[in-house]
Amino acid sequence: MSAVLVINSGSSSFKYQLIDMDTETELATGLVERIGEATGHARHAAAGSARVEQTLPIPDHTAGFAVMLAAFAVNGPRLTDANLVAVGHRVVQGGSIFQGPTVIDDEVLAQISDLSDLAPLHNPAHVQGIIAARESFPEVPHVAVFDTSFHQTLAPAAYTYAINTALAAEHSIRRYGFHGSSHKFVSEAAAAFLDRPLAELKTIVLHLGNGASVCAVDGGRSIDTSMGLTPLQGLVMGTRSGDIDPAVLFHLHRKAGMSIDELDTLLNKQSGMLGLTGNGDMRDVEDAAVAGDEVAQAALDVYYHRIRGYVGNYIAQLGGLDVIVFTAGVGENSGIVRAGALAGLEFLGIELDPARNDPFAREARVISTDASKVTVVVIPTNEELEIARQTLATINGSVSPT
Numbered sequence: 001m002s003a004v005l006v007i008n009s010g011s012s013s014f015k016y017q018l019i020d021m022d023t024e025t026e027l028a029t030g031l032v033e034r035i036g037e038a039t040g041h042a043r044h045a046a047a048g049s050a051r052v053e054q055t056l057p058i059p060d061h062t063a064g065f066a067v068m069l070a071a072f073a074v075n076g077p078r079l080t081d082a083n084l085v086a087v088g089h090r091v092v093q094g095g096s097i098f099q100g101p102t103v104i105d106d107e108v109l110a111q112i113s114d115l116s117d118l119a120p121l122h123n124p125a126h127v128q129g130i131i132a133a134r135e136s137f138p139e140v141p142h143v144a145v146f147d148t149s150f151h152q153t154l155a156p157a158a159y160t161y162a163i164n165t166a167l168a169a170e171h172s173i174r175r176y177g178f179h180g181s182s183h184k185f186v187s188e189a190a191a192a193f194l195d196r197p198l199a200e201l202k203t204i205v206l207h208l209g210n211g212a213s214v215c216a217v218d219g220g221r222s223i224d225t226s227m228g229l230t231p232l233q234g235l236v237m238g239t240r241s242g243d244i245d246p247a248v249l250f251h252l253h254r255k256a257g258m259s260i261d262e263l264d265t266l267l268n269k270q271s272g273m274l275g276l277t278g279n280g281d282m283r284d285v286e287d288a289a290v291a292g293d294e295v296a297q298a299a300l301d302v303y304y305h306r307i308r309g310y311v312g313n314y315i316a317q318l319g320g321l322d323v324i325v326f327t328a329g330v331g332e333n334s335g336i337v338r339a340g341a342l343a344g345l346e347f348l349g350i351e352l353d354p355a356r357n358d359p360f361a362r363e364a365r366v367i368s369t370d371a372s373k374v375t376v377v378v379i380p381t382n383e384e385l386e387i388a389r390q391t392l393a394t395i396n397g398s399v400s401p402t
């Protein structure tokens with residue numbers, strides 16, 4: 001057996017998952033949260049065992065990793081038995097530097113830290129997590145897997161914003177795109193599930209979670225994606241506006257006296273479904289719309305309209321379309337949203353089968369009719385497994401270093 005530990009570190013929490021790479025199954029998952037607060041909280045579940053919870057002060061990430069190690073020692077599985085071969089770290093922003101997963105040394109860590117200006121909420125937190133994890137597991141390699149690197153295949157025409165080129169270059173302003181591990185995982189899984197060669201498929205992935213993004217995948221390569229310099233651009237999300245005329249910001253600044261920080265909070269934390277309905281959770285919005293709430297229905301209509309626009313855009317960028325993939329919390333679970341988002345696209349050969357789309361199911365499945373020219377599938381995402389796979393491939397030398 002060989003196992004990879006995947007770490008997703010935030011500023012006051014981190015999630016972990018231990019994965020057996022021979023069978024690609026989960027051995028344990030856990031969460032350490034409220035780091036730095038008066039009382040912290042930790043949760044650990046070994047596969048097949050009950051979840052264990054603890055409440056205790058966790059002053060910093062290093063203390064958090066000690067809590068995690070103790071949880072493994074007490075509740076299993078024992079890390080020595082699992083043959084831990086590497087630790088894989090999710091890193092949100094890899095800029096234009098990191099084209100793929102990269103073994104972390106002091107220089108790489110400094111580069112991830114230097115990219116903090118582009119991802120101030122994420123990269124500093126990843127750095128904290130990586131430092132603590134390297135202290136806890138000094139004997140195995142640590143690998144950074146970037147949300148952005150799958151989109152490094154975008155052509156300049158797709159990633160360039162039409163602003164002054166010198167200014168853009170000086171401040172590293174371009175489209176980067178995010179959710180790369182998910183877009184890569186589900187586009188490959190869809191091809192395998194349909195038993196069709198990835199290299200020949202034109203695919204649109206709709207990753208619809210709290211954060212949401214679309215990706216146009218041509219033969220396994222990302223050629224366009226809806227998120228931009230930051231995850232704010234693109235689709236309507238739980239609390240983010242997605243696409244908006246930038247002049248709205250000037251207008252609100254001048255007319256409503258809102259500061260840059262207030263505008264940042266408005267668009268990232270108080271907009272999207274939350275801004276439109278007062279509730280950012282798609283389940284609640286959907287339930288309200290089904291019960292006849294017109295505000296909720298109007299918000300869903302905005303959400304669908306935006307998705308349809310991207311589907312049309314990406315069919316044009318791809319020069320055709322074979323597969324649409326729905327994934328993430330909303331995409332995997334909501335037949336209502338899937339049907340709403342693709343309604344009216346039958347003329348493009350996109351035809352859902354209600355008998356396949358409506359019932360709830362956990363596994364990968366086709367939801368289009370047999371006659372539909374485009375095959376529509378639901379594929380559960382697994383970003384942790386993707387990070388673990390890339391981590392293992394990197395230490396085995398089967399992906400080229402950046």
Ligand code: ADP
Pocket residue numbers: 208209210211238280281282283284286328329330333334
């Ligand atoms: P994150 O971006 O936080 O990883 P997820 O992919 O877990 O998000 O998706 C969370 C979203 O999925 C929430 O808005 C939640 O309401 C929505 N969701 C989960 N189950 C359903 C469901 N059955 N119907 C509609 N939305 C759902």
